[in-house]
Amino acid sequence: MELPEARWLEAARLTAGLDRHQRLDLAAHHRVHPPLPRPGRDGLLALAEAVGLAGRGGAGFPFARKARATLAAVDRTGLPPVIVVNGAEGEPASAKDKVLLARAPHLVLDGACLAAAAFGAEEIVVGVTAGSPGEISVPAALAERELPCPARTLCVPERFVSGESGALIRAVNGLPAIPAPLKARAAGGGKGGVRRRPTLLSNAETLAQLAVAARLGPDAYAAVGTADEPGTVLLTVNRPGADPLVVEVPAGTRLGPVLHACGVQPGAGVLVGGYHGAWLPPSDALDAPLSRAGLADLGGTLGAGAVVTLPDDTCPLGETARVAAWLAAESAGQCGPCKRGLPVAADALAALAAGAAEPAVLEDIRRALGAARSGGACSHPDGTARFLLTALDVFVEDVDAHLSGAGCGRPVQGLLPLPPVKGTRLEVDRSRCTGHGLCAVLAPDLIRLGPHGYPTSTGIPVAPWQEHDARRAVNQCPALAVRLRHRA
Known part of the structure; x- marks a missing residue:
């Protein structure tokens, strides 16, 4: 897998040495970065608070607050914590954690080892996406260095929701890598932690930043950035x-x-x-x-x-509709917004992009996404809703052009990055379909009927949780017009 080029503006900290080395092994890492101090429990917490270190995986939760919650659970239960590094990057448009784990793995491991040593951890687990360069780079880096506790790499499937914190914890515990149906904080241990132990889970970049801050100290670390968000x-x-x-x-x-x-x-x-x-x-x-x-x-x-x-020469609604369909199929399917809201919004957006929608389609999309923002079991519906609703606002002129039926006149070039088509798709052969509508009854989360009783889509991504209903629709279609196609 070819990795993106790494660059920097003004300050090369996380990217230091990547202009000279394809990958920093331990010897090169030590040549590029100065010796790593070893602050104790209180010193590491004070450092994280002084630099305002926040999570870099998306949520932006303060590291020190999360660490204090983990240590409170350690003191309460008497169980040593587990350090989990989240490098399972399921976002197709992001490669920063892949680059860190593949090219500068020791910087990430420095941060994980600092936390493990200071907090008396029982184990370090590094989550990576299966098939990514980190699957090879991280175990090699672990084998090169002294560790404060046992450490291992865990590979999770390449899915958007696999990098969600609860999904990664479930994977470490041997369960499917999907968000837990009921939220539980990893820091407190119990059902939310690894083996019910207090668990400190942080993104790969977050721990790399912790290692940089430990080397520089608060003042030098804050020499760049803003007063509230240094670094x-x-x-x-x-x-x-x-x-x-x-x-x-x-x-x-x-x-x-x-x-x-x-x-x-x-x-x-x-x-x-x-x-x-x-x-x-x-x-x-x-x-x-x-x-x-x-x-x-x-x-x-x-x-x-x-x-x-x-760019201006591609259809923004068509581009957004492609991603909306992919996001709907990437959900865990454990709550109403994921099972119904996101697919409904994706179908409506596809109809709008095709110039085949009634004016009420905007209200339908906003209603479906509004419900998704307030009622999801994890952050996937809320984040998807933000992505789609802001697209409708920013591309409002294109929305109007497509509602008029004429469309924007631009092709869909497929410029928004998506992974190669894999998995299962439900395909409808319109030359065979006679409009019985049984498929929509058997697989309501997949197939919706248009005003004349025929399926509105002919190629539908099928999530793992939808395969049972998809097979029922295939097996019971009277016209043999529905089939499943698998792509490895």
Whole structure:
């Protein structure tokens, strides 16, 4: 798997040495980075609080607060904690954690080992996506170094929800890598932790930042960034027609200069935060500060640091509809918003993009996504709703053009990154279909009927939790018009 090029603006901290080394083994790591201090429990907590270290996986939760909650559970139960490194990056538009684990694995392991030593951990578990470079790089790095406790690598399936914190904890416990149906905090142990132990779970970049802060100290660490969010952030800048770039920039840097340095134009709109992020109009995007607070003021989110632009020569609604269908199929299917809300919104958006929707379709989409934002069992419905609702707002002129039936006149070039088509699809042969409608009764989460009683879609992604109903629809179709197709 070819990894994106790594660059930096102003300060190379996480990316230090990557201009000279394809991968930093332990010897190269020691040449690039100074010796690592070993603060104790209180010192490490004080350091994390002094630099305002927050999670870099999307949620932005303060590291010190999470660590204190974990240690409170340790003191209460007498059980040693488990350190879990979340490098299971299921976001197609993001590659920053893959680059860290593949090219600078010891920087991530430095942070994990600091926490393990300071907090008396029982084990370190590094979660990576199956088939990613980290599957080879991380075990090799673990074998090179002294560790404060046993450590291992865990591979999880390449799915969008596999990187959700609860999904990764379940995978470590030997369960399917999907979000838990009932939320439970990992820090408290019990049902939410690894083997019911207090568990400190942090994103790969977060722990790499902890290692950088330990080496620099609070004052030097805060020499770049903003007063409230010191340090740097890692971005994945996706470039239309070219490979993405992983770029390290000081927090608070304006997005415009970053796009310019990467040779990217804002085009019709800029997505910040990936497919759980928000679209920004070009006028706002260029001056948008790359910090959690700065983007929140614009209605956006830094999320996983993925940045995607759409050029003016592709249909933005068609591009968004492709991703909406993929996100709907990537859900865990454990709650109403995922089972019904996201598929309904994805179908309606596809109809809008095709110029085959009634004016009421916008209300249908907003209603479905509004319910998704408030009632999901995990963050997937809420993040997907933000992605789709902001697209409707930013591309409002295109929405109007497609509602008129004429459309925007631009093709869908498939520029928003998605993984190769895999898994199972339910296909409807319209030459055979006679409109019995039985398929929609047997598989209501997959097949919806149009005004004349025929399925509205002919190729439908099937999530694992939907396969039983899909097979029923295939087996009982009187016209033999429905079939399943598998792609490895």
